[in-house]
Amino acid sequence: xxxxxxxxxxxxxxxxxxxxxxxxxxxxxxxxxxxxxxxxxxxxxxxxxxxxxxxxxxxxxxxxxxxxxxxxxxxxxxxxxxxxxxxxxxxxxxxxxxxxxxxxxxxxxxxxxxxxxxxxxxxxxxxxxxxxxxxxxxxxxxxxxxxxxxxxxxxxxxxxxxxxxxxxxxxxxxxxxxxxxxxxxxxxxxxxxxxxxxxxxxxxxxxxxxxxxxxxxxxxxxxxxxxxxxxxxxxxxxxxxxxxxxxxxxxxxxxxxxxxxxxxxxxxxxxxxxxxxxxxxxxxxxxxxxxxxxxxxxxxxxxxxxxxxxxxxxxxxxxxxxxxxxxxxxxxxxxxxx
Numbered sequence: 001x002x003x004x005x006x007x008x009x010x011x012x013x014x015x016x017x018x019x020x021x022x023x024x025x026x027x028x029x030x031x032x033x034x035x036x037x038x039x040x041x042x043x044x045x046x047x048x049x050x051x052x053x054x055x056x057x058x059x060x061x062x063x064x065x066x067x068x069x070x071x072x073x074x075x076x077x078x079x080x081x082x083x084x085x086x087x088x089x090x091x092x093x094x095x096x097x098x099x100x101x102x103x104x105x106x107x108x109x110x111x112x113x114x115x116x117x118x119x120x121x122x123x124x125x126x127x128x129x130x131x132x133x134x135x136x137x138x139x140x141x142x143x144x145x146x147x148x149x150x151x152x153x154x155x156x157x158x159x160x161x162x163x164x165x166x167x168x169x170x171x172x173x174x175x176x177x178x179x180x181x182x183x184x185x186x187x188x189x190x191x192x193x194x195x196x197x198x199x200x201x202x203x204x205x206x207x208x209x210x211x212x213x214x215x216x217x218x219x220x221x222x223x224x225x226x227x228x229x230x231x232x233x234x235x236x237x238x239x240x241x242x243x244x245x246x247x248x249x250x251x252x253x254x255x256x257x258x259x260x261x262x263x264x265x266x267x268x269x270x271x272x273x274x275x276x277x278x279x280x281x282x283x284x285x286x287x288x289x290x291x292x293x294x295x296x297x298x299x300x301x302x303x304x305x306x307x308x309x310x311x312x313x314x315x316x317x318x319x320x321x322x323x324x325x326x327x328x329x330x331x332x333x334x335x336x337x338x
């Protein structure tokens with residue numbers, strides 16, 4: 001039996017939203033109760049911290065007391081978590097946090113639809129969207145030929161794009177994957193790095209290699225690259241080419257110029273799909289050069305079969321502090337501009 005201590009009375013009313021305080025009981029399937037509540041009810045404790053209601057667990061029953069809208073939200077979250085458990089997915093405290101963020105009072109979403117949408121799996125590890133914003137981004141890739149994934153560091157824009165590329169390759173929807181990034185420091189700083197040109201640009205492309213290794217057997221990647229099935233190259237190598245039957249990803253697109261962005265987009269060939277990712281708050285171009293990613297939003301927004309997915313700090317799935325850091329910088333920059 002678990003009785004969570006009622007939340008401490010603060011200067012504001014305990015239940016600030018007008019409405020009757022109610023009690024509701026959720027009966028979980030005994031076969032999935034532990035999976036939902038977590039080890040030592042750890043998942044329920046997270047839920048208690050995330051929702052403005054009080055929880056009392058005994059056996060496979062969870063009694064929830066609070067304002068009606070919060071109780072309804074908690075019930076929905078528990079039902080969705082049980083649905084996920086029925087599919088055989090492990091529910092972690094982070095999963096609970098993501099579930100709460102997805103189920104809003106105004107428009108409760110299907111947590112199962114979001115958190116159980118598998119993209120690719122390897123050696124027991126499955127890659128799937130973890131937030132509503134990420135699910136909308138993944139769906140947009142399925143439904144459009146060109147998708148722009150815009151968002152802060154850690155929001156999954158590049159990682160999920162690579163996962164969708166691997167999925168398309170495995171399903172034989174495309175015959176190759178092309179991953180590219182601009183090397184914005186292709187002058188003096190690269191010159192100081194040892195080795196050939198490929199050795200010099202390798203650090204810029206390393207994040208793409210890392211993502212691939214999470215989704216494919218590492219020993220397979222060199223073979224696929226040698227066969228031309230996977231290509232990882234700097235953006236300059238795309239000039240003059242037509243990319244047919246390929247899943248093409250342009251990463252760090254905020255560091256493209258307007259001319260480079262146009263050059264890349266016009267490489268699109270038959271049977272090809274493109275995903276362009278970037279964070280317009282982290283432009284590293286020399287002073288005076290405009291970001292092609294910023295400009296293309298104004299040029300192509302509204303064009304059929306092109307979609308702009310806007311991810312935010314709420315979609316950051318790295319350490320929880322990353323989201324707070326992103327928000328703090330955004331607040332600071334807004335103050336500087338005002």
